[in-house]
Amino acid sequence: EVRLVESGGDLVQPGRSLRLSCVVSGFTFDDYAMHWVRQAPGKGLEWVSHISWNSVSIDYADSVKGRFTVSRDNARNSLFLEMESLSAEDTAVYYCVRDQRSLTAFALDYWGQGTLVTVSS
Amino acid sequence: IQMTQSPSSLSASVGDRVTITCRASQSINTYLNWYQHKPGRAPSLLIYAASTLESGVPSRFRGYGSETDFTLTITSLQPEDFATYYCQQTYSPPLTFGGGTKVEIK
Numbered sequence: 001e002v003r004l005v006e007s008g009g010d011l012v013q014p015g016r017s018l019r020l021s022c023v024v025s026g027f028t029f030d031d032y033a034m035h036w037v038r039q040a041p042g043k044g045l046e047w048v049s050h051i052s053w054n055s056v057s058i059d060y061a062d063s064v065k066g067r068f069t070v071s072r073d074n075a076r077n078s079l080f081l082e083m084e085s086l087s088a089e090d091t092a093v094y095y096c097v098r099d100q101r102s103l104t105a106f107a108l109d110y111w112g113q114g115t116l117v118t119v120s121s
Numbered sequence: 122i123q124m125t126q127s128p129s130s131l132s133a134s135v136g137d138r139v140t141i142t143c144r145a146s147q148s149i150n151t152y153l154n155w156y157q158h159k160p161g162r163a164p165s166l167l168i169y170a171a172s173t174l175e176s177g178v179p180s181r182f183r184g185y186g187s188e189t190d191f192t193l194t195i196t197s198l199q200p201e202d203f204a205t206y207y208c209q210q211t212y213s214p215p216l217t218f219g220g221g222t223k224v225e226i227k
Contacts, residue, residue: 035216037164045156045164045207047216059214095163105211107154107169114163 002026002110004096009115014087016119022079022096022112030074033057033099035108036081038092038117048094049081053102063089086119093117122146122210126219132227139195141222143208148188152212155184155193158221159204167206168193198224 008020020036036048049070050059058070069082079096093114100107123146133139143153151171158164166175168184171191181196195202203226208219 044205044221045158045209045218047209047218050214050216059216061215100169105214105216106152107166107175107211108156108164108209109166109169109175111163111165 002098004098004110004112006094006096006112006115009094009117011118011120012086013121014119016086017082017084018086018117020081020083020094020096020115020117024077024079024096024098027098027110029072029077030054031102033102033105034070034072034079035097035099035105036070036079037095037097037108037111038090039095039114040089040092043092046092050099050105051079052104057103059105083117086117088119091117091119122149122213122217124208124210124217124219126206126208126222128222129220130223130225132225133198134227135198135200137198137227139198139202139224141193141206141208141224143186143191143193143219145189145191145210145212149210149212151187152210153184153186153191154209154211155182156207156209157202157204158207164207195224 096112097108098110153171155168156164172184183194
């Protein structure tokens with residue numbers, strides 16, 4: 001069974017940093033590219049970042065570029081999102097998502113349950 | 122690439138045929154996916170590459186289109202289909218979702 005379990009979501013003050021983690025099981029992690037997608041309260045889905053299986057291809061949404069850093073540890077079946085200079089606009093449920101392919105983005109076929117990040121003073 | 126979905130919401134009855142449209146601001150070939158999202162649950166992939174049904178998804182879900190214009194059709198709406206539906210382009214980063222279409226019970 002494919003499982004993606006996010007952690008690290010928390011209440012954090014504006015301007016602070018936070019690191020999200022996602023541990024996967026049930027598939028060969030380094031065969032797949034991965035994504036982070038978020039949903040702010042009452043809003044739609046927003047793609048955040050993509051990382052290829054070998055971390056060579058990485059992309060970000062304009063709204064997080066320069067502040068967020070995606071990484072992965074294939075030996076630990078883990079995906080990470082380092083978030084800096086957080087603002088209220090970053091408040092959202094963050095989903096860890098698998099892509100069907102290994103290199104470029106194609107289709108997001110397995111989703112975690114999400115972890116909530118709240119940015120507030 | 123901007124993705125524009127319409128309508129933003131609709132009311133329909135069980136058994137109805139429902140169509141949702143998604144328009145891309147430039148050609149995306151068939152790099153278009155559809156997702157279903159129910160409150161409190163993770164989104165799920167319904168259709169990828171514009172028209173290919175994801176494994177395990179009922180055949181009443183159908184996707185059409187290419188280039189800039191796409192549709193998702195539910196041929197006979199079932200109670201479990203009431204949800205929000207999103208299109209997404211994966212033609213080029215940054216990847217973008219449509220604004221969503223909420224399908225409600227009439």
